[in-house]
Amino acid sequence: MEETLDIQALWRAGTSVSEIARVTGSNRRTVRRLIHQGAPSPRAPRLVSAKLDPFRDYLLQRLLQDQVTNAAVLFDQIRERGYARGRSILWEFRHPLRELVADRVTVPFETAPGKQGQVDWGTKRS
Numbered sequence: 420m421e422e423t424l425d426i427q428a429l430w431r432a433g434t435s436v437s438e439i440a441r442v443t444g445s446n447r448r449t450v451r452r453l454i455h456q457g458a459p460s461p462r463a464p465r466l467v468s469a470k471l472d473p474f475r476d477y478l479l480q481r482l483l484q485d486q487v488t489n490a491a492v493l494f495d496q497i498r499e500r501g502y503a504r505g506r507s508i509l510w511e512f513r514h515p516l517r518e519l520v521a522d523r524v525t526v527p528f529e530t531a532p533g534k535q536g537q538v539d540w541g542t543k544r545s
Contacts, residue, residue, distance in 0.1 A: 426453045470504050471497075471512050482513065486520045 429439045436454070440447045471478065474497045481487045481496070490513050494506050 426450055430454045470508055471502075474500065474502055478509075478512065479516075482516050482520060488513070488517050488520050 426439055426443060426445075429442070430436075434442075436447050436450050439445075439454075440450045443450070445453075477497065477500065478493060481493060487493060490506070490510050493513065494502075494509050497509070
């Protein structure tokens, strides 16, 4: 019973099943069974976005003030500033903030013939 409490405590602290199995010397299936045995307890959230901490202020400024919501553009910009991680963390960070950014209206501008093409993807209103 004491082993179950240790495993559940490690799980609530955010330790992965594989790491718990290594630490306790148990099989991963046994660890999973012991985790789910008894009352389910909430697990501490992982701090995945902590990898973005050095870029958080810049990203918030670009998202909220400059209203840049394109994740590919943001990824390229922080990559130039020294970010060396993957894209999915940026996508997770940006997703809840997109709703805070108001819909932007694109103002068309004129160029010489043959230099630019524009398409209006707006919805038809009746």
